[in-house]
Amino acid sequence: MASEAGAHRRKSVGKPHKRSTRHKPRETREHASGRGYNHRWARFRLSFLSRNPLCEYCAAKDRIVPAAICDHDMPHDHDPALFWDNTFTALCKRCHDSTKQRMERRYSGDKLLDAIKAAKTKR
Secondary structure, three states, X not given: OOOOOOOOOXXXXXXXXXXXXXXXXHHXXXXXXXXXXXXXXXXXXXXXXXXXXXXHHHHHOOOOOEOOEEEXXXXXXXXXXXXXXXXXXXXXXXXXXXXXXXXXXXXXXXXXXXXXXXXXXXX
16 A cells, blocks of 8 residues: 555656647637538538548548548638638548648648648649
């Protein structure tokens, strides 16, 4: 038996996780329909994914993975003018949640577009 009360506590490994400052907490964000994700977006998304059924990042790596997400190449930051004036990419959830999010944290503007273009290019 341990001689001290805290003897069996886990020791922290590495640095503590830093919370993202880019996005607002869910409780303070506007509802999805208020951010532009309405019936018009739903129709566009279905149309886009029917024309682009495979993840573009996976296809560049010769992997056949169905796309589930119609993603804005450039973050629109909930600006209605930028919401539709944008290019889109068909992505699987894995690529959207990892590769694309990592690119958005590292780059902005033209560097982000270059990174997206590179991810879509067959290697």
